[in-house]
Amino acid sequence: xxxxxxxxxxxxxxxxxxxxxxxxxxxxxxxxxxxxxxxxxxxxxxxxxxxxxxxxxxxxxxxxxxxxxxxxxxxxxxxxxxxxxxxxxxxxxxxxxxxxxxxxxxxxxxxxxxxxxxxxxxxxxxxxxxxxxxxxxxxxxxxxxxxxxxxxxxxxxxxxxxxxxxxxxxxxxxxxxxxxxxxxxxxxxxxxxxxxxxxxxxxxxxxxxxxxxxxxxxxxxxxxxxxxxxxxxxxxxxxxxxxxxxxxxxxxx
Numbered sequence: 001x002x003x004x005x006x007x008x009x010x011x012x013x014x015x016x017x018x019x020x021x022x023x024x025x026x027x028x029x030x031x032x033x034x035x036x037x038x039x040x041x042x043x044x045x046x047x048x049x050x051x052x053x054x055x056x057x058x059x060x061x062x063x064x065x066x067x068x069x070x071x072x073x074x075x076x077x078x079x080x081x082x083x084x085x086x087x088x089x090x091x092x093x094x095x096x097x098x099x100x101x102x103x104x105x106x107x108x109x110x111x112x113x114x115x116x117x118x119x120x121x122x123x124x125x126x127x128x129x130x131x132x133x134x135x136x137x138x139x140x141x142x143x144x145x146x147x148x149x150x151x152x153x154x155x156x157x158x159x160x161x162x163x164x165x166x167x168x169x170x171x172x173x174x175x176x177x178x179x180x181x182x183x184x185x186x187x188x189x190x191x192x193x194x195x196x197x198x199x200x201x202x203x204x205x206x207x208x209x210x211x212x213x214x215x216x217x218x219x220x221x222x223x224x225x226x227x228x229x230x231x232x233x234x235x236x237x238x239x240x241x242x243x244x245x246x247x248x249x250x251x252x253x
Contacts, residue, residue, distance in 0.1 A: 001025050004137075007052070007074065008065030009039040012088055015116035016063060019141030021045045029055050056080040062103070068092045068252055075100040084130050086137070090157050091252025093150060094126055107134045108153055110161045115141040121163075123147055123156035158245030166241055171196060 003025040006013045017026050017039070027048035030036050040047040058080030064087040066074050071092060082103040088111060089097075097106045107126035114120045120142035124134050135144045147153050171192055178188040202211060216222040229235070 002061065003027055003048075004063060005029065005057070005060045006063050006065055007055075007057075007078075008067075009035055010065060011113075012111065012115070013063070013065035014039060014042050015113060015120075016065070016088070016111055016141055017043055017047075018116045019118050019120070020137075023140050024137075052077050054079055057082040057102075059083050062086065064089060064097075064101075071096065071100050078102075084127070084133075086134065090161065091154065091249040105130050107131075108150065109134065109138060110153060110157045111138065111141060112161050113164050118142055121145070121160040123153050123160055125150060125153045154249040155242070155246050157249045158242045162241075162245045166238065167196070 001024060004017075004020055004027070006017060006026065006028040007030075009028050009030040013028070017028070020026065021043050025048075026043065026045060027050065028036055028039050029050045029052050030039070031052055033049065033051060036047075036049040036051075040049060052074065054077065056079045060080075060082050062082045062085045064085050066089070068089045068091060071089070078101070080102065082101065084105040084107065085097060085101055085103045086107050086109050087097055088109050090110070092108075094106050094108060097103075097108075105127035107124055107130050109122055109124050111120040111122040115122070118141055120138070122138040122142060122144045123146075124131070124138065124144055125147045126134075131146055135146060138144045145156070147156060174195075175185075175188040175192040178191070179185055183191075199211075206214075212226070216226060
């Protein structure tokens, strides 16, 4: 069974490891042994744990999960040349990763929080020799989409990487609206969750515009509510959210 080495033990590393633990051996590298033990406790398998100082990455398959601002500090503590580095760092370019880490190849990836339940939408770009391996690896935690450039993955970061936060805002607001009109909070939350679950299935095969048209009858309740969303510039705000998040990803690089 192939070993995957995580450098970094934060929430994203933990989410990805939970998705991979049944198909790969997991080892994790970090600065605090106590935090490494917490990382292992969150999984259902034994994990090899190492402190980062002078850790040898020779011939290892690395998933890099540190903060973008810590790239130089982390790389300075490692020795050897990695087989490949899969980086989940937002806005951190392939060039910067090659400059700071000794590795035969680099692939940038952007999973999202759903990795922990095997439902991440992960975008990938980088060394095409590792395209097939990258897709196989990250399909262990959901679905993947290989992109042709770093600009595209920065845009995808704004959509798929940050998207769960945007959808959470919409979900909370819809439930709040139902409570405002008199629905009990528990009922509103249960209905909202059922709505998102069903919608997630429908959107796989039906264009959003067709879904909307299928629900909106002339002069009906959906048309009235949809009009309120347009009055509130929800469509424009969503488009602006992607633009701002993309620009932030570019700025980080």
